[in-house]
Amino acid sequence: MVPPPSLKKIPQTKFTPNIVKKGVNKVSNGVEKVRKERPQPSSSPSSTSSSSSSSSSSKTIVVEKKVVSEEIIQQKKALPVFSARKALVENVNKHSTVIIISETGTGKTTQIPQYLHEEGYTNKGVIAITQPRRVAAVSISKRVSDEMGVELGQQVGYSVRFDDKSSKDTRLKYMTDGMLVREAMLDASLSKYSVIILDEAHERTLNTDILFGLLKKIQKKRNDRIKQLEKEEQEEETKQDPESSNNNETTIQKIKPKISPLKIIIMSATLDAELFSNYFDNAPILYIEGRQFPVQIYYTNELQKDYVDAALVTVLQIHLQYLNNETIKSEEDENGGDILVFLTGREEIENLEKLLIDRIPRLPEGCKELLVRPIFAALPQEQQMKVFEKSPKGSRKVILATNIAETSLTINGIRYVVDTGVVKSKIYNPKIGIDSLNVIPISKASARQRTGRAGREFEGKCYRLYTQSTFENMDDSSIPEIKRSNVANVILQLKTIGVHDILGFDFLERPPLPTIKKSLEQLYCLEALTDQGNLSELGKKMAMFPLDPMYSKTLLKSVEFNCLEEVLIIISMLSVESIFFIPKDKKQEVESIKKIFFSPEGDHITFLNVFREYQRVKGSLEWCFNHFINIKSMTKVINVFEQLVKYCISIKLKIESCENDFEKVRKSFISGFFMNVAALQPDKKYKTMVDSKEIHIHPTSFLFDIKPQYILYNELTITTKAFARNVLPIEPSWLPEICPKYYGSRPIPQDQNSDSSLNTLNQFTSADDN
DNA sequence: GAGCACTGC
Numbered sequence: 001m002v003p004p005p006s007l008k009k010i011p012q013t014k015f016t017p018n019i020v021k022k023g024v025n026k027v028s029n030g031v032e033k034v035r036k037e038r039p040q041p042s043s044s045p046s047s048t049s050s051s052s053s054s055s056s057s058s059k060t061i062v063v064e065k066k067v068v069s070e071e072i073i074q075q076k077k078a079l080p081v082f083s084a085r086k087a088l089v090e091n092v093n094k095h096s097t098v099i100i101i102s103e104t105g106t107g108k109t110t111q112i113p114q115y116l117h118e119e120g121y122t123n124k125g126v127i128a129i130t131q132p133r134r135v136a137a138v139s140i141s142k143r144v145s146d147e148m149g150v151e152l153g154q155q156v157g158y159s160v161r162f163d164d165k166s167s168k169d170t171r172l173k174y175m176t177d178g179m180l181v182r183e184a185m186l187d188a189s190l191s192k193y194s195v196i197i198l199d200e201a202h203e204r205t206l207n208t209d210i211l212f213g214l215l216k217k218i219q220k221k222r223n224d225r226i227k228q229l230e231k232e233e234q235e236e237e238t239k240q241d242p243e244s245s246n247n248n249e250t251t252i253q254k255i256k257p258k259i260s261p262l263k264i265i266i267m268s269a270t271l272d273a274e275l276f277s278n279y280f281d282n283a284p285i286l287y288i289e290g291r292q293f294p295v296q297i298y299y300t301n302e303l304q305k306d307y308v309d310a311a312l313v314t315v316l317q318i319h320l321q322y323l324n325n326e327t328i329k330s331e332e333d334e335n336g337g338d339i340l341v342f343l344t345g346r347e348e349i350e351n352l353e354k355l356l357i358d359r360i361p362r363l364p365e366g367c368k369e370l371l372v373r374p375i376f377a378a379l380p381q382e383q384q385m386k387v388f389e390k391s392p393k394g395s396r397k398v399i400l401a402t403n404i405a406e407t408s409l410t411i412n413g414i415r416y417v418v419d420t421g422v423v424k425s426k427i428y429n430p431k432i433g434i435d436s437l438n439v440i441p442i443s444k445a446s447a448r449q450r451t452g453r454a455g456r457e458f459e460g461k462c463y464r465l466y467t468q469s470t471f472e473n474m475d476d477s478s479i480p481e482i483k484r485s486n487v488a489n490v491i492l493q494l495k496t497i498g499v500h501d502i503l504g505f506d507f508l509e510r511p512p513l514p515t516i517k518k519s520l521e522q523l524y525c526l527e528a529l530t531d532q533g534n535l536s537e538l539g540k541k542m543a544m545f546p547l548d549p550m551y552s553k554t555l556l557k558s559v560e561f562n563c564l565e566e567v568l569i570i571i572s573m574l575s576v577e578s579i580f581f582i583p584k585d586k587k588q589e590v591e592s593i594k595k596i597f598f599s600p601e602g603d604h605i606t607f608l609n610v611f612r613e614y615q616r617v618k619g620s621l622e623w624c625f626n627h628f629i630n631i632k633s634m635t636k637v638i639n640v641f642e643q644l645v646k647y648c649i650s651i652k653l654k655i656e657s658c659e660n661d662f663e664k665v666r667k668s669f670i671s672g673f674f675m676n677v678a679a680l681q682p683d684k685k686y687k688t689m690v691d692s693k694e695i696h697i698h699p700t701s702f703l704f705d706i707k708p709q710y711i712l713y714n715e716l717t718i719t720t721k722a723f724a725r726n727v728l729p730i731e732p733s734w735l736p737e738i739c740p741k742y743y744g745s746r747p748i749p750q751d752q753n754s755d756s757s758l759n760t761l762n763q764f765t766s767a768d769d770n
Numbered sequence: 771g772a773g774c775a776c777t778g779c
Contacts, residue, residue: 132777161779178778207778345775377776402775424775437774481777489779546779577774643779699772720772 066149076147079107084288085115092116092195096219097264097283099276103290104452108267109199110144113172116195122171124260125194130177132205133408134160141165141174161546162639177207181214185496185543189218195263201276202268202445203407204480210490212508214497216280219262226259269445272477279508293455295417299468307420308348310465311341312355314418315398316363318463322396323366335458336390336413338397340405342450344424344439349374349400350584356398369395375409376402378578381632387411406449410456417454419447421466421474427484430514432693433522435486436718441470445477480509487511488519488549492528495535496543525675525742526553545647547571550714554672555644556653561668563658564648566608570665572641573607574714574726576633583628590628598702601662602728604669606702611637666728667738669712674739676713677730686711686724689735698723 076082081102091098102108113127121127131137141158150156157166159175166173177198184190196215198208266276266283273285304310318339321328331337343349356372363370373387388411391397399411403423423442426435442450447464454460464471482490490511491502499505502516510516523529526549528539535543542552551571558567573579582590597613599605614634617623624631648655658664670677678686678695684707686695695716697704701724703711708729715725736743 134778176778182779203777205777345773347773376774378774404776406776408776426775439775493779640779696772700774704771717774719774723772725774 066151068147068149072147076107076111079111080105080291081107081111081288084286085111088112088286089115089119091284091286092121092263092265093119095284096223096261097266097280099273099280099283099285100265100267100288101270101273101285102267102288103269103292104456105291106288108288109140110147112265112267113195113197114144114148117171121195121263126170126192127172127195127197128180128190128193129172129174129197129199130180130208130211131174132177132200132203132208134163134176135408136200137174137176138163141172144172144174162643177205177211181207181210181493182546184211184214185493188497189221190214190262191259193262194260195265197265197267199267200407201266202270202272202477204272204477204482206481206485206490209480209482209508210493212279213499213506215262215264216506217499219264222259222262226261229259269449275508292452293457293459295451295455295460295462297451297462297464299464299471300466303467303470304465307422307465308343308352308355311343311352311418311420312359314463314465315339315341315356316359318416318418318461319367319370319396319398320364322368323364331458332396332415335415336396337415338391338399338411338413339416339418340399340401340411340414340453341418342405342420342423343400343402344420344422345402346376346378349376349402352400371395371397372400373397374400375404377404378581378630380581380630405453406446411453412457414454414456415458415460417450417460417462419450419462419464421447421464421470425478425484427479428486428515430486430512430518432691433486433518434716434718434722441474443475443478444471447471447474482507482511483509485511485515486519486522487515488522491516491519491523492535492539492543492549495529496540500534522675523549526550526672527741528553541651544651545644547575547644550672550676552672554669555648557671558665558668559653559656561658561664562656563661563664563668564653564655565657566662566665567668568641568644568648568655569611570604570608572637572644573611574604575640576636578630579607579610579633579637580628581630586628593627594702596627599662600706600729601666603702603726604665604728605662608665666712666730667734669728670730670734670738673712673714674735674742676716676724677735678711678713678724679732680707680709680711689732693722695722695724697727698725701725701727703727703729 081088088098088100100108100112109129113129116122116127129140131140137158137160141156142152145152145154145156148156152158153165153167154169156172157170157174158164159166159173159179161176161179180190180196190196196211198211198215201208201212264280266280268276277283277285300310322332322337323329328337341352343352353372353374356370360370369392371391375384375387387397387399387401391413397413399405399414405411419442421442422439423446424437425440426437428435451462451464454462494502494505502520503513520529520533523539524533526542527536528542528549530536538553538556541556542549545552545555547555551574555564555567555571558564580590580594594606597606597609599609610629614623614629619634619638621631623629624634645655675690677689679689681687686697687693688695689710695713697707697711697713698717706729710730710732711724711727712730713724713727717723717725
């Protein structure tokens with residue numbers, strides 16, 4: 001028997017199990033008392049239906065074609081949210097906005113829309129429920145349509161990109177938050193909706209944050225309009241002959257507005273309740289208790305310098321406990337005892353995987369078999385599926401995951417969570433206009449979310465590989481996306497919706513001022529905005545496309561170069577990451593495969609070659625497999641391509657091919673990416689032509705060894721150095737030719753960062769400030 | 771000679 005590897009003791013510092021809220025008094029029916037109460041101007045939907053008591057509700061469930069099984073009816077009643085129904089409905093009737101705080105597993109997302117439907121809210125419009133992720137929108141709507149016994153796509157539907165299962169009859173519409181933003185671009189008042197529920201609001205996705213501002217504005221506008229119409233009615237009434245009351249009624253009926261108030265419901269996990277409530281004029285906060293099993297939390301005594309090593313030790317320690325602890329043994333034998341480890345990225349995951357596999361042969365006898373299962377987004381689907389396979393008896397899975405396992409997917413059978421306390425996060429730096437990807441500490445909210453992954457089915461344990469004081473010093477919640485992203489696209493969307501004064505827009509939390517300015521500048525340079533800061537004709541068209549502004553500009557300008565077809569393909573290819581999945585041990589093979597597609601005219605043309613070949617073999621799975629092509633990525637490319645083609649046709653763009661005259665393609669990209677150009681220096685480094693910053697071609701680029709004199713790149717990411725990704729060679733003379741406004745007739749700037757257009761820009765942004 | 775976390779339209 002081999003003794004266990006030298007395990008560092010992880011001190012068994014017990015922490016209050018489970019997620020505990022402070023300062024709230026739970027009410028026995030499962031809802032916690034409404035903390036704040038303040039009647040709001042808007043009224044309940046229709047006085048007749050809203051006053052109906054909740055007990056009459058069960059009748060309406062079976063109205064539709066299919067019969068709802070007794071089982072489903074019982075399941076619905078057993079959900080924690082069920083006992084909260086009355087209080088929920090009353091609050092929604094009384095207030096224009098309600099904040100609902102709930103842990104996982106209360107059934108809020110499936111049930112609350114049904115309650116509101118049964119209470120008559122769908123008589124006046126559609127109830128939208130937004131989700132940050134597509135899969136959630138689709139799967140929840142399926143469940144709800146089953147519960148209501150209706151065909152999916154009829155009364156209950158969903159709407160996500162590339163897939164819309166909703167119809168004129170749809171009353172409950174589950175959709176991604178991004179889809180609702182898109183709808184707002186077509187109908188700025190979202191007039192078909194009577195209730196909009198922002199679910200998972202605590203995640204603070206870019207789109208949810210845009211919706212916060214939009215919905216608040218729309219709600220106010222609708223209420224003002226209603227008040228105004230009521231006032232007009234009253235005036236009308238007093239003018240009328242008081243005796244002819246019949247007549248009077250019909251007149252009012254006629255001018256009665258079709259407009260109805262908008263109810264907003266924010267659903268979130270605990271932490272940001274106050275922020276939301278304050279933003280919505282002290283909207284009431286309701287708490288629904290969840291059903292989470294307790295999770296014991298352990299901290300380390302001291303800081304762990306090497307958290308991958310600490311994770312290794314902890315996993316083995318957990319694994320060996322099984323041998324000497326009868327309680328643990330019987331618990332695990334009954335329910336399972338899989339381990340979930342949170343790491344930051346592929347590299348760490350593969351390192352730890354190797355370390356674990358090396359140790360497995362040396363584990364003592366009597367140990368369960370240890371199955372190592374990596375998962376991260378870029379891993380091909382087939383391999384991802386392995387984490388969901390149930391561990392065979394006498395074995396245990398160790399899942400090594402990125403943040404993908406924090407919210408995006410749920411794995412059953414997890415008893416132990418090992419949390420390294422770090423995450424990779426993309427942050428935009430407006431000063432240099434570049435994203436950087438950094439490993440940073442997670443927030444308390446994130447730590448709790450990770451912990452919760454161990455208590456979904458039974459009691460669990462969470463090993464935090466950091467000290468308790470480290471935890472206490474973490475931020476309460478992660479920095480929302482809107483505060484760490486380039487907002488050029490957000491601005492384009494808002495302007496399309498009619499929000500012209502971006503700085504004056506009532507954001508829940510505003511993006512940093514330098515970011516707003518930089519993004520406005522960028523849009524101005526792209527000619528999406530006029531000198532006055534309004535959307536130009538080009539800008540209006542750009543906003544229509546589900547692309548970042550530089551890409552939509554490229555796409556629209558490629559029409560003039562008669563190569564829209566190629567540009568559409570290339571942009572579709574660039575819209576997904578990792579076309580190639582390169583297994584760790586097959587680098588050499590992959591390099592030779594890549595050469596088949598290589599074009600000296602740049603990565604873009606190389607991707608075009610991949611796409612053409614994929615088309616030629618009709619997407620053959622075998623071909624993909626043999627060429628290390630990620631099938632899921634290519635499927636998405638085709639979807640994006642088809643969607644873009646549809647948009648192009650709708651605005652009557654001429655889709656032409658340039659055959660093999662790729663110079664046209666390269667010139668098209670200049671019209672969108674003229675600011676992303678660099679020149680080779682004698683020392684073999686590149687300097688950006690706009691501000692003389694040192695950059696390097698990323699080694700994954702096909703041009704890494706070739707080093708053309710002048711390059712254009714799609715993105716720059718800072719990791720160890722500033723790396724340009726997706727590179728194509730250009731001629732410097734093309735710059736003034738294609739962008740006379742930006743480069744003018746003066747020589748290409750090489751060494752100074754002055755730029756005449758920036759003066760205009762400063763005036764322009766300060767003009768917008770007012 | 772480096773290494774992209776995760777979503778969404």
